[in-house]
Amino acid sequence: MSDAPLKGWNHTPNVPLQVSPFFSWPPRPMAMLAWFWNSWFFITERLLIVAIAYISFYWFQPPLEETRVFAFGWVAEMFIRNVALMTLVAGGLHLYFYTFTKQGQQLKYDPRPLMKNGRQFTLGGQIRDNMFWTIASGVTVWTFYEVLMFWAIANGYAPILTWAANPIWFIALFLLIPVWESFYFYWIHRFLHIPFFYKHVHALHHRNINVGPWSGMAMHPVEHLIFLGSVLIHFVIAAHPLHILFHLQYYALTAATTHTGFEGMVIKDKNRLKLGTFHHQMHHRYFECNYGSLELPWDKWFGSFHDGTVESDAKIRERRKKFTNGIK
Secondary structure (H helix, E strand, O other): OOOOOOOOOOOOOOOOOOOOHHHOOOOOHHHHHHHHHHHHOOOOHHHHHHHHHHHHHHHOOOOHHHHOOOOHHHHHHHHHHHHHHHHHHHHHHHHHHHHOOOOOOOOEOOOOOOOOOOOOOOOOOHHHHHHHHHHHHHHHHHHHHHHHHHHHHHOOOOOEOOOOOOHHHHHHHHHHHHHHHHHHHHHHHHHHOOHHHHHHOHHHHHHOOOOOHHHOOOOOHHHHHHHHHHHHHHHOOOEOHHHHHHHHHHHHHHHHHHOOOEOEEEEOOEEEEEOOOHHHHHHHHHOOOOOOOOOOOHHHHOOOOOOOOHHHHHHHHHHHHHHHHHHO
């Protein structure tokens, strides 16, 4: 298999892309340990969001006693917190990479700039359009699910997990939420690529062929309801309020980080914080590939895996033609 870089990209990582070693045979314990370590430690998206969840819970979260009864005050407090978080993460990354171009083109996948104009965007420009859908719809639905879950836990409609009752499961749940995300995201994403749903719902997100930080949560309201509905699993799987915060913040905030358009943040000539994957960047350009993530190899199992090689590219282009014909 050729490992020549694909044409039309400014930066490509080593190919062929590799999926999680937890699903390879024979088992490779050291590779598994390295994958886990690189996913969580020390400066990673996941660990940073755990920290954000802790800060949110202890300083910016209404107590469960208050969330038993719906009230404008505590709901507004949570909405404002989420707007601030999204603005800080997506806005901060946009300023760093695109406004001040602190990294130039280094580790940037697509050589093209974001679109300042474009008839496909509701508000004219890509950034304004993405910001509108992210805040007006995305943060609203995100907050809706938080309000629902905290109200349900406070009233005993959803089970609660405490550190005292089960400290091992308390920690394990943080590790399992991203795995659940990988499973859930693949299947709802395949559903949204059914021609009818793609045309009427998911196409709004795919206006972004070249993505930026605000693109990740730029979705149709129906897609926000489906995408963030992942948290409803905690009506079955007991969770602490801290897990609820982490779960939804992980979904919402990593949507911004993984759509940054850069493989990572370079500090002192080294990639210190991994961000967007080439795996998902290719999905936005080629559409009919890489529906999931590298955490669970669903794409590999179901024939939609683009591993970044020239050979794989030819196969995916053929899939794209069939898909395009299907939505006409």
